[in-house]
Amino acid sequence: MKPNDEIERVLKEASIEINNAADQRVRDRMQQAYQHSTQAGGWRPKTVTLHASRFTLRAAAAVILLALGVLVGQFGSMLSGGSVAWAEVAQRFQTIPFFSATIYMKQDATAEPRQMELWMSRDGRARARLGRQIVFGRRGQVIQAFDVESRRPVEPDGVAVFFLQKLGEAEVFSLETVIRVMFGRQMHDVTPLVNPDAVISQDVVVFDLDLPDTSEWVRIWALRESRLPIRIRVWDPSDGQVTDAILEYSTEQAAEFFDPSAFEDLDQ
Amino acid sequence: MKWEERLLVRRLNRGDATALSEVYERCRDDLLRLAGAMLHDGPAAEDIVQDVFVAFAGSARTFRLTGSLKGYLATCVANAARNRLKAAARRKTTDLDAVTNLASPGEPPDTWMVFSEQFERVADAMADLPAEQREVIALHVYGDMAFREIAQWQQASIKTVQSRYRYGLDKLRSALNDEVAR
Numbered sequence: 001m002k003p004n005d006e007i008e009r010v011l012k013e014a015s016i017e018i019n020n021a022a023d024q025r026v027r028d029r030m031q032q033a034y035q036h037s038t039q040a041g042g043w044r045p046k047t048v049t050l051h052a053s054r055f056t057l058r059a060a061a062a063v064i065l066l067a068l069g070v071l072v073g074q075f076g077s078m079l080s081g082g083s084v085a086w087a088e089v090a091q092r093f094q095t096i097p098f099f100s101a102t103i104y105m106k107q108d109a110t111a112e113p114r115q116m117e118l119w120m121s122r123d124g125r126a127r128a129r130l131g132r133q134i135v136f137g138r139r140g141q142v143i144q145a146f147d148v149e150s151r152r153p154v155e156p157d158g159v160a161v162f163f164l165q166k167l168g169e170a171e172v173f174s175l176e177t178v179i180r181v182m183f184g185r186q187m188h189d190v191t192p193l194v195n196p197d198a199v200i201s202q203d204v205v206v207f208d209l210d211l212p213d214t215s216e217w218v219r220i221w222a223l224r225e226s227r228l229p230i231r232i233r234v235w236d237p238s239d240g241q242v243t244d245a246i247l248e249y250s251t252e253q254a255a256e257f258f259d260p261s262a263f264e265d266l267d268q
Numbered sequence: 269m270k271w272e273e274r275l276l277v278r279r280l281n282r283g284d285a286t287a288l289s290e291v292y293e294r295c296r297d298d299l300l301r302l303a304g305a306m307l308h309d310g311p312a313a314e315d316i317v318q319d320v321f322v323a324f325a326g327s328a329r330t331f332r333l334t335g336s337l338k339g340y341l342a343t344c345v346a347n348a349a350r351n352r353l354k355a356a357a358r359r360k361t362t363d364l365d366a367v368t369n370l371a372s373p374g375e376p377p378d379t380w381m382v383f384s385e386q387f388e389r390v391a392d393a394m395a396d397l398p399a400e401q402r403e404v405i406a407l408h409v410y411g412d413m414a415f416r417e418i419a420q421w422q423q424a425s426i427k428t429v430q431s432r433y434r435y436g437l438d439k440l441r442s443a444l445n446d447e448v449a450r
Contacts, residue, residue: 006441007437007440007441007444008409008437010386010390010440010444011390011405011409011410011440012409013386014301014384014386014387014389014390015297015384015386015387016297016300016301016304016381016382016383016384016387017381017382017384018296018297018380018381019378019379019380019381019382021378022314022378022379022380023296023380026292026318026321026322026380027289027292029318029321029322029325030288030292030321030322030324030325031285031288031325033322033323033325033326034280034285034288034325034326034328034329035285036326037325037326037327037328037329037330157272158272158275158276158279159272159275162275
């Protein structure tokens with residue numbers, strides 16, 4: 001252990017004790033100030049609130065893109081008469097009853113990525129793992145979260161809650177809504193096109209969704225033969241913030257896989 | 269961590285009062301220790317941290333996070349602590365406790381926090397450091413702020429801040445020799 005570590009440990013371990021009554025008074029003052037500002041300011045429009053956290057939006061955009069049952073369909077209809085390959089990808093994905101995805105989120109170019117695993121069935125059942133948590137959801141609502149090792153219920157991670165909610169919302173979102181809310185752009189400006197330079201082999205086709213007036217863009221990789229999307233990236237090259245989703249397909253998981261009670265009872 | 273903070277802020281922007289409690293619980297102890305280490309004065313530290321939390325709560329609906337939330341709050345506490353020390357220095361004939369009492373006339377007399385014996389020794393040792401070194405150590409250890417952020421706040425180079433940290437720790441190591449040896 002380095003010498004600095006020792007003295008830093010001493011500083012960090014030096015504790016304070018809190019008087020509960022006084023602590024509650026501070027909490028009350030804070031809540032009063034917060035409530036007062038809420039009443040004074042009123043509710044902000046949802047679009048403005050969502051626009052506040054760009055990285056969260058980008059992640060949400062990626063996860064909503066994952067719900068391609070909506071979005072791919074939208075792209076497909078948008079591109080009728082355009083890119084035939086994209087329309088085929090859209091149609092093919094809509095036949096998939098189940099998919100899983102590994103999502104990596106990086107806040108900037110040098111940040112460590114945060115990983116999330118997601119399993120989703122077409123009927124809206126979802127299961128996610130984020131850190132030490134397994135979170136179960138259905139149609140955009142979190143049902144329950146557990147510690148992955150102890151299998152005890154825990155407060156669900158805010159990121160997982162946000163993702164699952166967005167997935168639920170995606171069922172009613174149109175592409176136009178997503179673009180407007182997430183990126184503040186109109187649909188007619190947005191067209192995913194085949195990017196011939198990015199084709200890494202004969203087996204893969206790459207689509208770029210370039211958003212005007214912003215440095216952000218979305219890239220989608222799909223297999224030529226199966227027409228299935230396998231990777232989605234939402235990236236801002238100006239600061240390196242990126243959300244990458246790697247998609248996998250398999251036979252549908254058993255109902256117990258999405259059942260929080262079954263997970264909790266497994267070792268009991 | 270930043271992810272959670274961004275989501276917390278987003279919830280605050282939307283009017284979620286439970287998010288405010290989460291921010292409070294995440295930051296309370298470290299901010300109190302930060303203020304305590306900078307001021308070596310429990311009541312003054314309490315006043316400052318309470319004021320920072322209440323001010324933050326009042327602006328949380330429109331708050332925009334550009335860096336670390338804890339770093340932002342730590343900077344607010346450090347600014348207030350610095351101002352408090354400057355004001356105390358200007359009033360050389362006024363005891364700091366008297367200034368503290370003037371600052372919050374409506375507060376009940378019971379204290380919000382009590383220093384442990386170990387923290388009391390740490391605060392004693394920190395009080396003997398030059399102010400710049402004390403600030404760097406308190407902000408880095410209790411505010412979780414990077415040297416780059418502290419350098420911006422102190423308007424100094426990163427190397428200077430790192431040197432202040434190193435020299436400050438050397439002095440603390442000597443002063444707290446028994447603690448370090450444990």
